[in-house]
Amino acid sequence: MNVSDKQLPPSASAGNPDHIYLCIDLKAFYASVECVERGLDPLTTNLVVADVTRTQKTICLAVSPALKAYGIPGRPRLFEVEQKLKGIKLRTGREITYIAAPPRMQLYIDYSARIYSVYLQYVSEEDIHVYSIDEVFMDITHYLSANRNKNGRPITARELAKRIIQNVWAATGITATAGIGTNLYLAKIAMDIVAKHVKADADGVRIAELNETNYRQLLWDHRPLTDFWRIGRGIAKRLEKKGLYTMGDVARMSLQGADTNGYGENLLFNEFGIDAELLIDHAWGIEPCTMADIKHYKPSTHSISSGQVLPHAYDFKKGRLIVQEMVDLLVYDLIEKDLVTSSITLHIGYDKNGLKESHYRGGVHIDHFGRAVPKPAHGTEKLTDAGGQAIYSHSTKKIMNAALKLYDRIIDRKLMLRRVSLTFNDVESAVDRKVICRQVSMFTEDVLEQEQEDQEQRIQQALFRIKQKYGNNAVFKGMNLQEGATTMERNNQIGGHKA
Template identity: 50%
Template sequence: MNSNKIYLAIDLKSFYASTECIALGLDPLNTNLVVADESRTNKTICLAVSPALKSFGVPSRPRLFEVEQKIKSLNLAKQKQLHTRLPRSSIYKNELFKNKFLKVDYLVVPPRMHFYLEMSTKIYQIYLRFVSQDDIHVYSIDEVFIDLTSYLKTYGVNAHTLTKKILTTIMQETGITATAGIGENLYLAKVAMDIVAKKIKADKDGVRIAHLTVASYRKYLWAHEPITDFWRVGRGYAKRLAKLGLNTMGDIAACSLGTLSDKYNEELLYKNFGVNAELLIDHAWGKETTTLTDIKNYRPKHNSLGSGQVLMHPYTFMEAKLIVREMSEALVLELLRKKLVTNQIMLTISYDIKSLTFCSYTGPTTIDFYGREVPKHGHGTTNFKKMTASDDLITPSVLKLYAQITNPRLLIRKITITASNIMSKKAAATLQYSEQLDLFSKPNDSPQLNQDVDREERKQQVILALKERYGQRAIFKASDLKKEATALQRGNQIGGHKA
């Protein structure tokens, strides 16, 4: 690890909700607002909650009904305490704190992903005024990592001063507030932002900037709980660690020091986490060897392209078959658009919890993200002899795979499809193939077969061109008009949400 490096992590605070508040001429720090698509029922997940509404105990990513329940509970408690009904309400935090006879209220606005991308791009342009794009890694739409090392001498300032200048510029020009973490490696910068900055008091300009060194990390965060607050430690890891009696980063660090004769030692971690134990141990000690340059230069050995879809309600086998076809056809168009080919498609079918009761299911089960018991998902792959992006080859194979791996009696809630081993069409053209021939089958490189593939690809290219020029609804199949179809709706979405 290079201790001379200085990294910065920036998180745009409640980005979607703040962007919506600003668009409405409202202060995100004073306005109760959630970004959620009410048309999906109140079980939909809220994309964001404004900082003001969070101050009333609403979590960051609740379902809409959880927001409704929380606010209803707050207002009932208020009425009980004041012994009177509260006829008036307010969405403004300052008014609610001044007047205890006001009910807590909030706005619900639908997501506008294209609008958020525009705001994110505008903020990225602000970063470029201070640093080169070579020293920026965009982690998500609202988070970035920046290598500040070479700029401190250039500007003649310390990391805190330069960071504050960047954050105040964002605030002045967009109205978006941000938190930041500074560290001598990427991990410490991220943890400083995620854990420390979000809990410290803002300065007079509303800025929160936290610093971490390896020493301060070990001093202040080794005993921090829950361990899921730390980068790359999810609920699954936390449960496995808890079973071992490890609940903090300090516990993991201490475990790694044990000898083979001790109950806790490094081998225990490698036995339970495999090669991932190395990163877990490094992070427990506040170490991170990966640099921003490493991230920029990284090229995965095995590429993939895919998408997943959580259905609005449980689908039957036949209803979900239509969605699988739509997703397969969309994947083919995406391969063509990016001039890619594949030789393997993976399909995963996840079942709805209602399958356990309504379908009298008694087969193997698993635990989902919410801790509920559900039927074990169906998963399989279909392989092709040659690299391809042909819909005539891919979609029939995917539908055949769907029939093989799916229990037709169960209700389906999520579908994931992935093209594996993808490469550019140009690179695939250099590959050499061999195959076993018989007297009755066409070889894969026969003139007739190649003509069929070329003709089909030209047809797909025309469809792609029409959609790109005139929109996703420019051309579609009659089956896309069925009530259970989702292709037309998803064509107007970005990341599964309204564009």
């Protein structure tokens, strides 16, 4: 039995809980923006957001609600959309046309900023957490009594949610779905699972509400598990191997106690480690994290990273060029934020055709699509000075030398590359580390090296200011013009897609 087959629970805001949270998701956001920009209705227009200049395998970033009604999923590949519509034509004789809109990432960011300004008309910034470009959490606990309905009474959570959604639609033409819950998790689940199955009200708005008790009544036997927040296919498969197919199964298993034979909650902790604690909490509809916790969270370690899927398979030499370009770009991030790093990590994904090569004797990895591919290369290299001492730096020269040394060490030169990820680890403030660096330099009397690094830093700062003023492609290096280079194209992208 699914959500739509059941009677929905009473309001989550009943009983005066400690907190009331609201989660809002903008419906098919990218596709809706493209429809609005064309003067079309997102609910009746067949549209996908996809770069048709790439291959038919390119992923559609969004699908309009009208196209989804034909059974097309939210993130299909372009050829899958074509196949689905051809199948409908064969069965019914009806030809369905659609618009393929190229991505315009900066436009979506601008719309998101406009919508965020609408949220601020109702809720303070300190009570809003931006989860993604099209989704937010709000702690609306203290805003209900401050707002009144037509009868002069404090508004309900549902009434406030509807006001916000209607204001967003009036300001932008974008529709939204909302979930209300007595904790952050329940608000998210109410939106993700329940609201998407309820009938829209007279104004086309879908809002669902959950509290811990109603969550258990409504969703303990809901399938599939992957519908729930933070449960991907991998976790779902591991649970199913243990005979656990629903959140109710997980909750009941946790009641069995710590059995020494690996049953009960021990089964979950043995399988998932500390993550089992969160899994059990969510099975019961419990989430101790609050908005205040999110706002005050400070990670114990920091890193910055960059990754790209290459347009086609690259050999060793071109892959090395990509690493050089990525180091160059990521160093500018360090400079912009006045940060330094102590080590770098590289992750290289190989082309699947490498397994067909007779020379390959390495490990085999199953990728996200279930395909067998050569085992990825992975490694970390620490930054050191001339004497071999560990250091923090944002010197392009030092970081580049370390990155290329690492690349040459971990790469299989006979295989072709398809994915490259680069991470700068243990990132800290350059100001906090500068005194230490100076003391070491004076102690070792390595004045020349320090002067060279200072000169390099001045050049980096000058280049950074030029790029800030005139754009990232205002200054570029000779390597950016070599065959296979991607930096200049990527400088015109946001998130790997056209800006």
